[in-house]
Amino acid sequence: MHYQLFKTFSKIGAFTFGGGYAMIPMIEAEVVDKHHWISKEEFTDLIAVAQSCPGVFAINISTFIGFKLRRYTGAIVAAAGAALPSFLIILLIALFFHRFRNIPWVESVFNGIRPAVVALIAVPTFNLAKSTHITLSNCWIPIVTALLIWLLGVNPILIILAAALGGYLYGQFIKPTENENG
C-alpha cells in the first residue's frame, strides 16, 4: 500500500503542469475513481480544506490522503512521492543551467520569456479578484496589501497574520452585532 501511495502521488506530481489546482482532475481520477481511497464527497471537502491551508496544495492533498490510509508513514510517503519528481527535475536543471545560462541565445530566449511570465502571474490576479468577488467596498484590501508589499517592502507574512487576526476579530465582535441590528 505504501508503494501504491508513493507511486500514485509520484505520477500525479510528475504529470501535472500549471500548478496545484490543475492537478485536481488527475488526483480525483486516481484517488477517487481508480483506487477508491476516498469518496467523492470526502474529496470535495478535502479540496476545500487543502485550498484554505497554507503551503503547497499538492503536498497538502497527498499528506491528507496518505495519513487517512496509512497514518504517519502513509502521510510521509505520499508527500515524498508528490515532491520527488519536481525536486529531481529542477535539480537536474539547476546543475546544468548554470553552464548554459550565459550562452547568448539562451539569454535571448529567457529575455523574451521573462516578461511573458510576469503576464502569466498578472492574469490570475484579475481572475482571482473576480472569483473572490472583490467589490468597490473591499477592493481596498488587495490594493493596500499590494502597495504595502511592493512600495514599502512589508513582509507578506505580517499582512497575512494581520488579516487572519482581523478576520477573527471581525467574526467574533463585529459580525454578531451586525446580525442583531440587521
Next chain:
Amino acid sequence: MIYLELFITFFQIGLFGFGGGYGMLSLIQTETVVQHQWLSTAEFTNIVAISQMTPGPVGINAATYCGYAAAQQAEYHGFMAVLGSAVATFALVLPSVILMILISKIFMRYMDTPVMQSVFTALRPVVVGLLAAATLLLMNSDNFATMTGDPWHFWISVGLFVATFVGTKYVKINPIQMIGFAAFAGLMLL
C-alpha cells in the same frame, strides 16, 4: 550557517504561503530576492518560467533551485549544494505535512466553524493583493530592461507582456504555448 537559514526561510514560506503557488510567489520573492539576496529578480523570474514548463508545483521548484543557488553562493559546491536544495524543499513541505496531519487527526471538525470561516474570508482578498504584489515586484529592469538604457529590449518586453496577458486572459491560449511563443520572440528579437 546557510542550511539553517534556508531551513528557517522556507519553513516560514511553507507555513504562511496562502493562495497556492502564485500566492506563495510574493513571499518567496520577498525572502529570497529581497531579504537574503540568494537570487536576482531575473534568476527568480527564470525559475518561475522554468516552473511553468516543468511538472510540479512552483513552490517546490523554487525551493529546490533556490536552495542550490544559495548553497553555491555560500561557497558550497557539488553535493553540498544539492544538500541546500534538499534542505529548502524539505523545509517547505514540512509545515504542510504537520498541519495536514493535525487537521486530519484533530481539527477537521473545526474547519467549518464560523471562526475559521471569518478568518478564511478575510484572507481571500489579501491573497489577491499578494498576487498583485508579486506581479508588481516583477515589473522591473531585470525583466523588462530600461526604457532609456535599452529601448529596443524594453518595448519588445512590454509587447510580450501585453501579448501574453491578452493571449492568456482573452484568447485563452495555453500558457505553455505562450511561453514558447515568447521564447521564440526573444530568440529572434532579443
